[in-house]
Amino acid sequence: MADNKQDSIVFGDVPVKELEKKYRSELKNGNAETRLNALTNLGSLYCESKKYDEAESYLLKALTLALGRKNNSKLSLIYKTLGTIYLKQFKIDKAEENFSKALTLTPEKNRRVVSFLCDSLGDVFTKSSRTKEGLSYYEKALDIRKELELWKGISETLNKIGVNYYYQSDYDNAIKFVTESLHIREERKEKKEAVASCLNNLCLAYLHKGNYPEALENGIRALRLFEEAGNIESQGLIYNNLGLIYFEMSLFSEALECQFKALKIKEQNSNKAILANTLNNISMIFSRLFNLEKALEYAQKALLLRKEINDSRGISSSYNELGRIFDKMNDFEKAIEYFSESIKMKRELNIQSGLGQSLENLGMIYLKQKKYEESGKCLIEAKRIYEELGEQKAVTGIYRNISSLFIQVGKYEEALVYIKRSHDLSKSLNLKDKLRDSYKLLSEIYGKRNNFRKALAYYVMYSKTNEELLNFQKQQELGNISARYENDKKDKENEIYKLKNIELVRINKELKRSKSELQRSNSAKDKFFNIVAHDLKNPFSILYTTSELLSTYFDELTVKKQREYINTINLSTKHLLKLLENLLEWSRSQSGLRQFNPERFNFNEILASCVELSKPNADLKNISLEVYADPKIFIFADKNMIKTVIRNFLANAIKFTKNGGKISAAGEVKEGKFIFKVTDNGVGIRKKDLPKLFVIDRHFTTIGTANEKGTGIGLLLCREFIEKHKGKVFVESIYRKGSVFGFEIPV
Structure with a gap:
């Protein structure tokens, strides 16, 4: 989010090359005062032409001469221009030092220059995450510019104040100030790039508020203006933001298309900070698509660029993104390492909102590892941060995650307290998706407490809310x-x-x-x-x-x-x-709350554990259980889902096999597919009843050979899990002779 300005390649009507020739001649032939002016002018000229290394070289030479002559006016100008160069290069400490020296040397009566330096120091502090100090300098600049009626400067500072509030996650104030800037620029018919800058910033603020149609409209309007102005670099910024909008709308192909357009443009310029942002966004999309190798590749590229320019805020963000990727890869040790580094940096930089996110991510890793004490510390601190910042949407999520922690440790009363808080806050904020999630956990808690009526009632509420949400979102979007x-x-x-x-x-x-x-x-x-x-x-x-x-x-x-x-x-x-x-x-x-976490594992090991769990029930009916599987078979699948399917197939076979019967479980790799079958010599299924299996709206359940009861939900679950693996379930049966239940998935 930035206030974009197109750099000029002329000073007035004079081409750069003519000015360069003139200043070089003065540098070679002039007296000391003339050489000082020539060095200063060459530095300013190269700064405007984005040749920052040459500009810095000439200005430092000018600085040496000016210090010897004690020319405060010239020193102020040199420090101001050096500050501008360092800010463009994201050398924040040097930019702050030079702008501060320039401000000290500038007389208060030179109000126009003072306003520029205050505005520039606002940029420095905002970009280094010291937003409160940045806002203070912006307000000083705004007061002076209003006093002098510098309308172009007023609109510029208003836009930057909006950016500052954006970095504070105060999106309402961000929209307020940027909109005020936009109205001034449109009324005064300022340059298209200036108007487009405001539209771009509104696009980002609406994006973070979750108002995707408004974000999309402002982004597309900004893109049109930058295209009309021929500003290629800024088009890259807009494609980047449009990609983020499509990402949040789960339109991943459109999101990737926009991000790669942005990448192509940004690779042609030297702004590594902006290029790193795009690489990081591409990583996020690949991560959501579960293409984790690509996600890791782009996240690491973004991190390297951010380290090159010492972009501390960006580095902390990259560490968080890498932590998310390794979490999905089930490499929890690396995930913990990156989340911990992100937390450390965000504490040092005082990036509170980002700190809360990284703490929450780390807390959920510890929860997966059953390290409940560590998880609780992280989640409770994240809760405190979100509550202090007033980020109510994040608060609803952290309440839900704390509730999940209490469920896992068996503290159902505490779990109920937190999920009810999440439910009530979600309802007051009209956050339908969070409300849906709270119904889901309420159903689970009441199930754990054996209150099945409430468990079912909340599940029904969850399901209906989920359907309403999907329908509402599509209607609203259209x-x-x-x-x-x-x-x-x-x-x-x-x-x-x-x-x-x-x-x-x-x-x-x-x-x-x-x-x-x-x-x-x-x-x-x-x-x-x-x-x-x-x-x-x-x-x-x-x-x-x-x-x-x-x-x-x-x-x-x-x-x-x-x-x-x-x-x-x-x-x-x-x-x-x-x-x-x-x-x-x-x-x-x-x-979709049941995460799909595929990994490579030895199939024989989980088959053995499932058979071991099923053996007591088989022994009660004197049923023999035989296993046929190559101990060297490895598959790439979600281990917990496959276990659930195997247990359901074995339980089903035991249920419909008579005393003294026989059941076999076999797995093999054939033609690029892994095939698993459970075969029994039980009662079998009539041909007319086979189509009723594995479907949600057909009631087919029968009494087992020992009067066992069922509902068919287990088989429905099996189909859902196998389809997540891009596989299929199948059944073969001969009435009164036995059945074969199985599945196949890609290796």
Whole structure:
């Protein structure tokens, strides 16, 4: 976010080369005063031409002469120009030193120069994350410029104050001041680049507020103005920002296209800070697409550039991004290393918002490692930072994560307190996505506390909110773009409006497709919930009736009858727990909250562990379990998901195999695919019932050979998990002879 200005290649009507020749002649033939002026003018000339090394060389020579002559006016000018050069090169300490010396040497009565130096020091402090000091200098510059009615300077400083508030995460004030600057620039018909600068800054502020249609409109308007002005470098900045918007809208192909356009432009100039930002953004997109090798490659390139220019704020950001990538790679040690470095730097730089994010990321790594004390320290500190900054959206997320921590340590009351806080805050802020997530955790907590009615009720609320959110977002996106298209259709021949039209058509098609999918999904899930409610009702009825009999007639019942009733309650409870476990696991998969974490592992090891867990149930029915798998088979998959599928297939086989039966589990690699099968000689399935398996809206469940009960949710879960691996499940069965349940996934 910056106030972009196009550098001139002439001074007035005089070409640079003629001036250069004139100043060099004066340097060679003039007296001491003339040589001082020539050196100063050459430094200024090269500074304007972006030849910063040459400019610095001439100005330092001029500085030596000026110090000897004690010419404060000339010294002030030299320090001011050196400060400008160092600021452009992101040498913040040197820029601060030179601007401060210039300000000290400049008389207060020279108000115009004082305002420029205050404005420049505002830039220095803002870029070095000392935003409060930066704001103070901007306000001094603004007061002087208003006093002198320097309207161009006023609009420039207002824009920069908006940038300062942006860095403080105060996006409302950022929009307020940048909009005021924009109105002045438009009314005064200032250069297109100046107007485009404001539009670019508004684009970023709206992006961070989550108002993507406004962000997109301002970004596209800025791009059009920079194109008209022929400002290639600034077009790169806009493509970068448009890429960020598309990224947040989950339009990843469009996001990558914009970022690579930005990269192509930025590789042609020497601004390494801006180039590093684009490389980092490309890394983020590849990370979201789970192309982690590419993500790592671009993140490391960004870090190297930021280290070259000593961009401390950027380096701390790169460390955080690398931590996220290694987290997804399940390389937790490296993730911890990078998050810790990011935290250390952000503490030193006092980047509070970024510090909260890195602490939260580190806390969640520790949570995965079951290092609950370390996790708690990080999450609680992140919570404190977010609350102090008033970042309420982040607060809702940290409350949810703290709740997850308490769930894992079995402190369900504390978990309930935090998730209810997240729920209430999400509701007051109308954050539908956060509200949806709170319903998800509430369902899980009540399930852990064996309050299945509330668990199911919250799950239903979660599912409905998720569907409403998807539908609302598509409707809002279409409505916003459609309205803007209608307002601007007079200019539809302009390229910018053609782009909008293309976007409108694309979103309209997507909306129609999504609406159809939602209708089918809602219908299927309504049937599914009816099925689940029906299957929950029977065991609940048994629990209620049996427990009431025990409570009322306990003393009159024989010990044998008491044990019979207690055993009935026990079996019904086990059935309910199994049903709820599968239901909650399926909900994680549907919501996208169940992370897909593929890794390379030995398949035989997890198969052995699953068979070991299933053996007690098989032994109860005297069923033999045989395993056939090459111990050297390695696959790339989500280990926990594959375990869940294997356990469900084995449990299903045990359920429908008679006493003394036989079950085999086998895995093999064939034609680039890994194929796993569980074969039994059980009761089999009628041909007409096979299509009812693995689908959400068909109720197909039967009693096992030992009266075991089920709902079919387990098989539904298996299909969801295998499809995440771009694979498929299959079943073969002959009625009364046995069945084969299996899956195949790419190796």
